[in-house]
Amino acid sequence: MIRPTSCHSSASSSRYYSAPVDGTIPLAKQKYVPSSGTYPKGFLVSGTHVGVKPTNKSTPDLAFLASETPCAAAAVFTKNKFQAAPVTVSREMLKRRNNTGVRSIIINSGCANAVTGKGGLEDAEKMGAAADGCFEPPTDGKGGGSIVMSTGVIGQRLPIQKILSKVPLAYDGLGTSHDHWLSTARAICTTDTFPKLISRTFTLPSSPSIEYRMAGMTKGAGMIHPNMATLLGMIATDAPVAPSLLPSLLTNAVNKSFNSISIDGDTSTNDTVAVLANGAAGGKEITFESSEDYASLQSTLSNFATDLAKLVVRDGEGATKFVTIRVTESPSEVGARKIASTIARSPLVKTALYGKDANWGRILCATGYSQISEPGMPINEATDVVPEKTSVSFIPSDGSPELKLLVNGEPESVDEVRAAEILEHEDLEILVRLGGGNEEATYWTCDYSHEYITINGDYRT
Amino acid sequence: MIRPTSCHSSASSSRYYSAPVDGTIPLAKQKYVPSSGTYPKGFLVSGTHVGVKPTNKSTPDLAFLASETPCAAAAVFTKNKFQAAPVTVSREMLKRRNNTGVRSIIINSGCANAVTGKGGLEDAEKMGAAADGCFEPPTDGKGGGSIVMSTGVIGQRLPIQKILSKVPLAYDGLGTSHDHWLSTARAICTTDTFPKLISRTFTLPSSPSIEYRMAGMTKGAGMIHPNMATLLGMIATDAPVAPSLLPSLLTNAVNKSFNSISIDGDTSTNDTVAVLANGAAGGKEITFESSEDYASLQSTLSNFATDLAKLVVRDGEGATKFVTIRVTESPSEVGARKIASTIARSPLVKTALYGKDANWGRILCATGYSQISEPGMPINEATDVVPEKTSVSFIPSDGSPELKLLVNGEPESVDEVRAAEILEHEDLEILVRLGGGNEEATYWTCDYSHEYITINGDYRT
Numbered sequence: 001m002i003r004p005t006s007c008h009s010s011a012s013s014s015r016y017y018s019a020p021v022d023g024t025i026p027l028a029k030q031k032y033v034p035s036s037g038t039y040p041k042g043f044l045v046s047g048t049h050v051g052v053k054p055t056n057k058s059t060p061d062l063a064f065l066a067s068e069t070p071c072a073a074a075a076v077f078t079k080n081k082f083q084a085a086p087v088t089v090s091r092e093m094l095k096r097r098n099n100t101g102v103r104s105i106i107i108n109s110g111c112a113n114a115v116t117g118k119g120g121l122e123d124a125e126k127m128g129a130a131a132d133g134c135f136e137p138p139t140d141g142k143g144g145g146s147i148v149m150s151t152g153v154i155g156q157r158l159p160i161q162k163i164l165s166k167v168p169l170a171y172d173g174l175g176t177s178h179d180h181w182l183s184t185a186r187a188i189c190t191t192d193t194f195p196k197l198i199s200r201t202f203t204l205p206s207s208p209s210i211e212y213r214m215a216g217m218t219k220g221a222g223m224i225h226p227n228m229a230t231l232l233g234m235i236a237t238d239a240p241v242a243p244s245l246l247p248s249l250l251t252n253a254v255n256k257s258f259n260s261i262s263i264d265g266d267t268s269t270n271d272t273v274a275v276l277a278n279g280a281a282g283g284k285e286i287t288f289e290s291s292e293d294y295a296s297l298q299s300t301l302s303n304f305a306t307d308l309a310k311l312v313v314r315d316g317e318g319a320t321k322f323v324t325i326r327v328t329e330s331p332s333e334v335g336a337r338k339i340a341s342t343i344a345r346s347p348l349v350k351t352a353l354y355g356k357d358a359n360w361g362r363i364l365c366a367t368g369y370s371q372i373s374e375p376g377m378p379i380n381e382a383t384d385v386v387p388e389k390t391s392v393s394f395i396p397s398d399g400s401p402e403l404k405l406l407v408n409g410e411p412e413s414v415d416e417v418r419a420a421e422i423l424e425h426e427d428l429e430i431l432v433r434l435g436g437g438n439e440e441a442t443y444w445t446c447d448y449s450h451e452y453i454t455i456n457g458d459y460r461t
Numbered sequence: 462m463i464r465p466t467s468c469h470s471s472a473s474s475s476r477y478y479s480a481p482v483d484g485t486i487p488l489a490k491q492k493y494v495p496s497s498g499t500y501p502k503g504f505l506v507s508g509t510h511v512g513v514k515p516t517n518k519s520t521p522d523l524a525f526l527a528s529e530t531p532c533a534a535a536a537v538f539t540k541n542k543f544q545a546a547p548v549t550v551s552r553e554m555l556k557r558r559n560n561t562g563v564r565s566i567i568i569n570s571g572c573a574n575a576v577t578g579k580g581g582l583e584d585a586e587k588m589g590a591a592a593d594g595c596f597e598p599p600t601d602g603k604g605g606g607s608i609v610m611s612t613g614v615i616g617q618r619l620p621i622q623k624i625l626s627k628v629p630l631a632y633d634g635l636g637t638s639h640d641h642w643l644s645t646a647r648a649i650c651t652t653d654t655f656p657k658l659i660s661r662t663f664t665l666p667s668s669p670s671i672e673y674r675m676a677g678m679t680k681g682a683g684m685i686h687p688n689m690a691t692l693l694g695m696i697a698t699d700a701p702v703a704p705s706l707l708p709s710l711l712t713n714a715v716n717k718s719f720n721s722i723s724i725d726g727d728t729s730t731n732d733t734v735a736v737l738a739n740g741a742a743g744g745k746e747i748t749f750e751s752s753e754d755y756a757s758l759q760s761t762l763s764n765f766a767t768d769l770a771k772l773v774v775r776d777g778e779g780a781t782k783f784v785t786i787r788v789t790e791s792p793s794e795v796g797a798r799k800i801a802s803t804i805a806r807s808p809l810v811k812t813a814l815y816g817k818d819a820n821w822g823r824i825l826c827a828t829g830y831s832q833i834s835e836p837g838m839p840i841n842e843a844t845d846v847v848p849e850k851t852s853v854s855f856i857p858s859d860g861s862p863e864l865k866l867l868v869n870g871e872p873e874s875v876d877e878v879r880a881a882e883i884l885e886h887e888d889l890e891i892l893v894r895l896g897g898g899n900e901e902a903t904y905w906t907c908d909y910s911h912e913y914i915t916i917n918g919d920y921r922t
Contacts, residue, residue, distance in 0.1 A: 018828050046803050081846045084830035115825050115848075119873040154822025269687075269826050346919055347808070347909075356920025361615025365730055368543035385542040387576075410578040411616050451912045452519055456818025 028426075029194040032314060037178050037199035040238035042068040042280030046055045046173035047183035049407035050166045052110030052152065052159060062186035063107040063217075064131070064170040065234060070138065073102035074246035075147060076254050079362055084114035085124035086148040087272060093128065093145065099243035100181035101138050102145040105234050105274060106131040106167070107188050109219070113158045114149040114269035121199050123160040130167040132450075133382065149272050151219060151233050152190055156454075168195035185217035191455055192219050196311040203459035204239065205292040207283040212239040214304055218273075220312040231258060233273035233308060240279030242287045249298055250275045260337075261313050261344075261444045275301070295381060310347060313444045319449030321353045324395075324429040328440040336383030336441035337344065342370035343444035353428070354447035358407040359390055367432055389435030394419065397427035398425040407434065463774045479577045489887075490655040493772060497658035498639050501699035502675040503529040503741030506641050507634035507827075508648035513571030513613065513620055523624060523630040524678075525592070526641075526695060531599065532739035534563035536608060537715050539732035545575035546585035548733060548829070554589065554606065562599050563606040566695050566735055567628070568649050570680070574611040574619045575730040584621040584908075587608050590630040603623035609732050610693050612680060613651055634806035646678035649693055651678050652916055655774040660901040663761045665751040666699065668706035668744040673700045675765055679734075681773040685706040687829040692719060694734035696768060700758060703748045710759055713737045715716055716837040718766035720800075722774050722805075722905045778819030779912030782814050789901040796832065796845030797902035802895065803831035805906035814889070815908035819880035821853055821866040850896030855880065858888035869896065 025033060047060035075094060094102075106127055113120050132144025146218055150158065174180070185195035199215035216235035228345050241249070250273070258273055279285065286293045313324050325343050330336035346366040352359040367385055392406040403422060404412045424426065486494060508521035536555060538548050555563075567588055574581050593605025611619065635641070646656035660676035660920055677696035702710070711734070726862045740746065775783050786804050791797035804810055808829040813820040826844055849870040855864040863884060865873045883889065 035569075035731060046718055078830075080823050080826060080829035081832070082848050112822075115822055115870075115872055154820075154826060155867075229620065254779075271831060328647050347913075351917035354914065357918065359615075361573075361730075364543050365541060368541035368730060369539075371542070387543050392541075406576065406616075409576075411576055448914060450914050453806075453812050453815065453909060453911050454916060456812035459817065 002262075003334050004320035007088070007145055010084065011319040023030035025194045026179040029315065032196070032311060033182075034199070036198060037181060037197065037215060038201050038213050039176060039178070039181055039199055039215045040236050040278075040280065040347045042238055043215070043236045043279045044068070044174035045184040045277070046170050046175065047180075047185070048170040048173055050168055052108050052163065056110060060183055061109045062166055062170055063184045063187035063307070064104065064174065064175055065184065065236060066104040066134070066197055066277070067276060067278045069100070069280065070101040070103055070145065071276050072099055072241055072243035072246050073145070073147065073274060073276045074099055074250045074333050075274035076250055078269060082269045083225050084112055084150060084270040085116055085120040085370060086113055086127070086150045087270060088121060089128055090147045090149065090272065090274075092230065093143070093147065094193060095146050097142045101107070101140060101142065101145065103135045103347055104131045105147040105149065105276070106149070106370070106390050107232060107234075108158065108163055108189050109151050111150060111152040111156055111188050112270050114121055114322065116155065116157050119157060123158045126160055127158075128162060130164050136173045147274050149270070151188065151232050151270055154269060166429050174208040181215060181217070190219065191317055192315050194315060196308065197317065198307055198311070200304065204283065204286075204296050210283045212237065212241075212280055212281050212283075212302065213348040216304060218307050218308045218312055220315050220317070231271045233258065235273070235275040235301070237275070237277050237303065238279065238280075238281035238286040239277055240283055241277040241297065242285055245286060245289060245294065246275060246277060247291065249294075249301055250277055252298055253302040253305040255303060257309040260442060261309050272304075279301050283372040310444055316446035317455045318449040318453070319446030319447055320426070321447040322427050323353060323445050323447070324444060325432070325443045326429060326440065327432045327434065329433045329435050329437055330439040330441070331434070331437035333358055333441055335433070336439050339367055339370045339384065340441045342447075343430065344443045344445045347370050347448060350423075350445070350448040352425070354449045356404070356416060356420065358394070358416065358423060363430060364394055364406065365434070372453060382436070384434055384436060386434070390425070391433040391435065393431045394422050395429035395431050397420045397425045397429070402431065465790060473722045474540065479629050486655045490776065493657070493775060495639075495660070496642070498642060498658065498676060499662050499674050500637060500660055500676045500741070501543055501697050501741065503699055503739045504528070504676070504697045504737070505635035505637055506645040507631050508641075508644035508646070509627055509631040509634055511568050511569065511624055513624065517571060517605060521644055522570045523627055523631050524566075524648040526566040526645065526697060526737070527567075527595070527632075527635055528564055528643060528697075530737045530739055530741065531564055532737050533604065533704035533707050534561055534606075534608065534737045535711045535737035536733055536734060539730060541730045543576055543730045544797035545573055545587070545611060545731040546577060546581040547574055547611045549582060549634060550585040550589055551608045551610065551733065551735075554604070554608065558603045558606050560707055562601060562603065563608065564590045564596045564739060565606070566608040566610065566737070568610040568612070568695075569619065569624055570612050570649050570651050572611060572617055572619050573615050573731050574615040575615040577616065577620045578620050580618060582618045582852045583613070588624060589610055591625050595632045597629070599904060600913070608735050610731070612649065612693050615730060625907060642676060642678070649678065649680045651677055651680065652778055653776050655771065657776065659765065659772070660763065660858060665744065665747070665757050669737055670891035671742055671744045673698060673742050673744075675700075675761065675853055676771050677765060679769045679773055681776050681778070686794065692734070692773060694719065694764070696734070696736040696765065696769070698736070698738050698905040699740065699742035700738055700742055701746040702738040702758065703746055703846065706747060706750060706755065707736060707759075709750070710755075710762055713759055714763040714766040717781055718770040722867060734766075771905055771910065772840045774907050775823050777914045779910040779914070780907030781887070781910055782908040784814060784906050784908070786893070786904045786906060787890060787901065789828055790894045790896050790898055791900040791902070792845050792895070794902055797895070800831045800846065801902045801904035803827050803918055804893070805893065805904045806851050808909060810908070811909040812882070815910045817881060817884040819855070819866070819875060819877065819884060822877075822894070824853055824891060825851070827868065838857040843897055845897060847895070847897060852894040852896065853881050854892045856888070856890035856892050857883045858886045
């Protein structure tokens with residue numbers, strides 16, 4: 001058995017994608033960072049340096065978003081049984097306030113405040129109270145309205161006094177410029193190599209003359225998998241939405257965006273995506289799910305969330321590839337999702353992609369085991385995969401014709417030169433046709449590189 | 462954010478564990494290769510060079526095991542929907558022959574004959590027929606009795622003529638010496654760094670004066686996960702067992718051995734573990750599940766399979782660690798298994814182990830998401846994990862006291878120096894106590910290293 005001694009040196013291509021030690025954005029990622037934006041009215045933001053990690057001497061690590069007026073808010077949280085303290089605190093606040101009267105989101109990076117026991121819960125409460133203290137207390141008796149998030153290493157206590165002492169500075173630093181938004185997006189990053197910020201304008205059917213705005217930011221880049229990850233996201237819009245409708249709008253948007261990406265299959269303790277709507281742009285409030293405005297906003301929010309989620313994959317830890325996995329012609333959407341998710345998680349698929357190896361056998365293999373149950377588990381085996389009906393292709397990112405790898409269960413004679421060309425590109429779509437129905441699902445994922453191992457083998461130090 | 466630029470160079474520790482290009486066994490693995498053995502009576506084996514991979518100029522890659530007399534046989538196969546041709550052929554043979562009258566197992570490495578369509582099925586049939594041709598045809602009209610297995614790259618056809626032309630040589634080479642068994646074990650290897658061969662003697666309660674023998678071999682080392690992997694195994698014994706009892710004996714043995722290991726969570730198209738029992742040592746045939754002999758043989762076979770399975774983990778692709786994951790005090794065995802399996806699969810846990818980082822937050826995190834369902838999937842959430850009752854410890858392999866990391870949901874103040882000492886060892890046990898019952902489960906796994914990425918990024922070339 002001959003085994004390659006080194007197919008990629010850590011010093012070449014993979015290194016290209018990592019975050020330089022000085023915090024500058026890698027050349028290949030600079031195109032994903034906007035140089036301007038149109039931001040929603042009535043929202044102010046700031047990114048402030050605290051030094052949550054003692055080694056951080058200057059990078060902003062406290063993000064603050066405030067609405068000039070109390071607004072509607074909703075959030076989706078991780079389903080991990082070990083929910084971080086800020087998740088508990090934020091969930092309780094939204095419930096207590098019934099999704100109304102929310103004034104701010106406060107986020108620290110560098111420490112997740114997860115699995116920190118009762119002390120950690122107190123810390124998260126203090127952080128929320130400090131943010132609340134920046135605003136007039138609500139007169140409805142329902143308490144302050146600040147969402148708290150934390151991201152970073154698990155199992156360590158927050159340097160809470162350090163954070164609290166900087167909240168006034170964060171408040172004083174609030175502003176509406178593009179630089180303010182970019183600095184805030186930077187403050188929530190951990191192993192991200194670039195800040196993830198998007199903004200756009202839209203209209204609603206009932207008031208075509210009003211320009212509404214939406215802006216949002218997110219962070220990755222490890223523990224990313226549905227339900228979700230050390231993934232945080234916040235989206236703000238100046239459109240007017242009834243508080244009771246915001247949770248369903250967000251849940252629908254997240255299911256096909258943040259819940260359809262996988263970096264490494266790990267679902268973290270802190271995942272939170274929140275949306276705030278303050279209605280500052282005016283117009284008629286959306287109050288019915290059956291309205292045209294609702295449908296229109298749902299579409300805008302879903303597309304927006306998808307674009308944010310894709311940025312997370314684009315910056316997956318150590319990633320050198322951005323891979324779309326589309327499973328079509330499925331008897332069920334659940335089946336299509338499960339298959340796409342399984343391919344996205346397969347370490348063998350992910351390493352082959354890194355090695356630019358057209359090893360489609362591994363894609364098939366993952367497809368084939370996606371719906372089997374583990375021994376001892378309740379048997380719940382679906383029959384969406386029929387080998388004789390299954391086809392697999394690469395869809396090149398440059399618009400050239402698809403490369404068929406397997407057609408109806410029979411392997412094609414693959415042009416390896418062509419396959420290698422396709423795999424040279426950063427972007428790739430893997431298309432699996434099940435030949436058994438009309439449902440489909442799409443996942444976005446990245447590869448596993450030496451860099452991924454380096455980053456995660458030594459994260460805490 | 463400071464990110465380490467290199468926590469491990471590919472040239473140091475990780476390389477130490479890889480297979481040298483010349484096929485010699487790494488120093489660290491030599492202790493797992495036996496220098497002698499006691500092999501079951503009536504079985505002959507050979508390892509022959511075919512050159513299934515054109516680059517293989519001298520290493521044996523065709524394994525042949527023959528019983529002098531027709532014997533009882535059983536096998537467990539992968540549940541992957543894309544079952545390799547040899548799996549289909551072997552399954553049909555055992556069914557047709559009713560687990561009796563089996564004469565041989567023939568295995569090639571270097572090519573899995575998986576997803577090879579109708580042509581591949583014909584190839585596997587020809588391979589079986591060639592093995593059958595070495596023996597007197599059975600007179601019961603049930604056809605030949607050879608089990609066929611293949612392992613290697615998926616989606617490529619076997620060089621079947623080359624293999625068929627060497628079957629007579631494989632037959633002529635059959636023998637019973639330790640060197641014969643070792644050469645056969647070597648012939649089934651792919652990315653393995655050492656041949657995995659075990660033999661032992663045992664007695665049965667009904668005939669304490671008879672020395673029975675059992676020998677077996679297995680191969681890894683990627684796509685290893687329950688149900689199973691590009692994992693092949695064969696076990697031979699000269700104990701007398703009724704053919705009808707062999708399947709349940711094997712299934713029970715496999716569930717807590719080969720189905721309790723995980724290298725990378727990928728379940729392959731070819732996995733097969735077969736057992737042959739020829740009764741050559743004499744004594745009373747085991748004919749009842751309720752007999753003492755049956756219970757005794759079950760225990761022997763289960764322990765034997767566990768030891769074989771552990772060797773696979775010990776040689777996980779790129780592995781530098783051998784990790785036992787034990788989940789105890791669980792309300793259900795299924796829950797304990799699922800949690801152990803999830804921790805074993807977590808890339809973040811596996812990379813932390815590689816980095817010798819006592820990042821127990823990741824163990825907790827995996828525990829916390831092990832029983833949640835993905836969005837869109839049927840909700841089937843168990844409640845085995847209660848954060849306030851969960852404890853996590855490292856159990857050092859040198860017998861020194863356990864290091865408590867989390868006790869009843871509250872983090873311990875961890876002695877990092879002690880943690881680092883424990884993680885210096887190749888072996889480690891992670892103990893998760895759920896505090897909610899008396900069931901438990903054990904999994905064995907390894908870490909993810911740079912070497913894993915190197916091996917799998919460029920496997921086909």
